[in-house]
Amino acid sequence: MDFEIILDSLPLYVHGLWMTVQLVGLALLFGICLAIPIALLHTVRNPLVWVFPWAYIYFFRGTPLLVQMFMIYHGAGQFRAPLEAWGLWPIFREAYWCAIIAFTLNTAAYTAEIIRGAIEQTPFGEIEAARAFGMSRLTMARRIVLPSAFRRALPAYGNEVIFMLHGSAVASVITLVDLLGAGRIVNSDYHAPFESYVTAGAFYLGCTFAIVAVFKQWEKRWHAYLRPRVEKPPARAPV
């Protein structure tokens, strides 16, 4: 291990970290916005409605993220003329946006499945009570079903965030300099695979621990009502 190499290339890794944070953060943000309507559509009983979110989720969960990203980044060239006509080519030309689109579509599928599972576990009494209050489907979703589903989905979503962080490493394959991209540059500059990839791995490990810690805090806050109640010992009377 040559620590000189690691120290010299630290700025590059920090740069890569920022890129990883952008890719993952934007994909998660867009992904959750897309996942909520997909999950709600999936709970509709009409098969004509239900089949679309089902096919979407099946496709994106059943195929590798790398292939999805290639389909968008390399595949866009095949549709260059229509994309240019629509004015979308500047987006699909950039590896950055292609990666974000691929990650968004991918995480939306997994997140939709997590939210759908949580929605289906809603206690029937809650829905019955909402109906008794005369709430419409949408009001019921907004006030009753989604808030309780989000709480139940929290642990599984924490795992999904970690999977997205790890999946984002494939962005380095399409020329983006994320954390692994930084590692690849350092490796090709110094021919030092151990130093370069172990450093990248350590950064990812640190991010993973940070995400785990944040979700632990959130679970503590949002699942507070589920914790066994601890009775406070009575204040001791002054002697």
Add this chain to the structure above:
Amino acid sequence: MPDLYGYLPFILQGMKLTVEVAVLSLIVSVVLGMMGAAAKLSSVPLARLIAGVYTTIIRGVPDLVLMLLIFFGGQILLNDLGDALGWGYVDVSPFVAGTLTIGFILGAYMTETFRGAILAVSRGEIEAGFAFGMSARQVFFRITLPLMVRHALPGFGNNWLVLAKTTALVSVIGLQDMVFRAGQAGGATHKPFTFYFLVALLYLVITAVSDIALRWADRRSQAGVRRA
């Protein structure tokens, strides 16, 4: 895309390689998973520590990072070893590096699955085995192993599906799997989307077939379980 410009057999050959990598790394991961689970449940603190470090690191670092580390780092390590022992230059094949890496990664997930499954076997069954005078080995093979399968199957199935998708990464280290070949065919025909979409559908075939097989295995493993 009626005949895929004659590239269909070329892609299907890549699919064969993908399946080979997947099945071989599954075997590696099951072996590592059983060892890891045994270590995690053992009474030796050092074994528990090693297994804990293994699962924490593997599950905290992206698979592609580990693959590049093992492929490029393994090459240097082998070269140094080769120099020291006088074998000369040994080339790390991407097939071996890819298979071992994927097996190594999924081994960590299998460890957790198997650990949970072993813990789910009821204590009384194991005690009954010992009461019959079976040795620890006999108890493991006759009681624990057959009974844990039922509890391990759902997690095992998930891990297999993750593993099958992870095989796409071997194309990054130059193995000619179906993703790599789709890139070549797409480049030659200027129809990259068509070929990557085809590969995506082939992955769905693998997933769907596995799903059916896993459902069948799950039903069989539940034979004799009384449902409420």
